[in-house]
Amino acid sequence: MPTSVLVAVLGGALLHASWNAAIKAEHDKLLAAVAVTLGAGLLGALALCWLPAPHPASWPYIAASSLLQVGYYTLLAATYRDADISHAYPLMRGTAPVLVALANSGSEALHPVQWGAVALVCAGGAVICIGGGLRSSRRTLVLALLTALVIAAYTLVDGLGVRRSGAPAAYTAWLFVLAGAGVAITSRPRLRGRLGPYLAAKPWLVLGGGFASAASYGSALWAMTLAPIAVVAALRETSIVFAAAIAAWVLRERVGPARIAGAVLIAGGAALLRLA
Template identity: 75%
Template sequence: MSGAVLAAVLCAALLHAAWNAAIKTEADKLLATLAVTSGAALLGAAALPFLPAPAAASWPFIAASSLLQVAYYLLLSATYRETDISHAYPLMRGAAPVLVALANAGNEALQPAQVLAIGLVCAGGLVIFLGGGGLRARRRGTALALATALVIAAYTLVDGLGVRRSGAPAAYTAWLFLLTGVLAPLACRRRAGGRLAAYLAARPLVALGGGAATAASYGIALWAMTLAPVAVVAALRETSIVFAVAIAAWVLRERVARERIAGALLIAAGAAALRLG
């Protein structure tokens, strides 16, 4: 992997952590999340005229993934209402590859190194859970973070199948952004009401910045995978866990206990090792 590709993947990891932190800083997490999906949808729509259409066989997967993405964003906003990003983000991003690996275990037996990696992620999650805060709040936040991880694992599996059938990975991704940005506000029309338009007008940077960050993060990863081993790129993206905890401590001023730092490092190491395995 060249230095330029390495820097780009690390930048993608930072962007992913940054747009999550942006949602956490907003008073209304739901509207902030819908704004990010709207911004990403706008970028997806702008890109589609210049991209070839995905193959017909991939459209059921695009539809299924779009619905899962809506569930992901709604769970994400609920998670950040309940708990700190330094608690939730490592659990969400670390548990997802574990769930994907376990789902694939029926087709491919787990290797000893992968079992060890899963153990590291589980140990890190336990350390984070025990690392401070009221028990009731920890339970709610952990449950929501793990539910979000389950949805991440589900759309990862769906996209893994769909993008191979699409023949056009960039267009597949652009359609996902567009459909998610349309469906998410519809799913929340009762809760968000007519407030989203006013929010977008008042906070355009949340939509444009967050949408650009999520699109760039995913796009950079896809580009890097064409130039470097997929497993190495995927492993490096797990540095987003470390970036998220650093942002939580130094920018958001969360009280990040040593247990959370240790747990996040264990999860990041385990998730990266699992990707490489």
């Protein structure tokens, strides 16, 4: 894995943890999620003015991923209504690379060291979540696991689609434009006229959250054009470490020894991926 890819994926992981924390910090999680997706969609629409069109072969993947992204943001908002980010985030992000690796192992074989690195990253997520004491309801657990399933699904779809696009940046921009529109349309009945005033009052969330969301996933898609999908997906889960730090220092959540141990496992897995 080239150093540039490693830096891009780790930077994207930090941005991902940051916009998730921003949604969690808001009182209305659904409004916050819609604001972030609309901001990403707006930035994507502006970028399309200077980007070439993706290859036609990638459009089915863009459409499929956009639908999955709508479900992802909806599930994310519902999950954060029930649980702390330091509990729910590791469960969602730690389970997804296991599913990606299992589903993708037939087309991109990983050697034993890479499998060991993926296992370390996933084990770290499990230790943070389970070892730290997940006191959430069964509904929260189901929502988090469903979110992980959707993450794995769109990761695989986009890993294949971006390689067919010939234009990773344009692929990402169209994805966020369509996903932003889809989230706004499907959430409209539940927002009841509150979206406009909320967006006007939270421009920092729209632009900052939108940029963080688009840049974090855009960097991952670009990395998938240069490295195996499962390796990129696992390395991106170092966002769990950043999320734990933000939870402790910004959101003032309790982070005990189990979560610290989990973060060490994840960092070790990320280092092993770099050396493999």
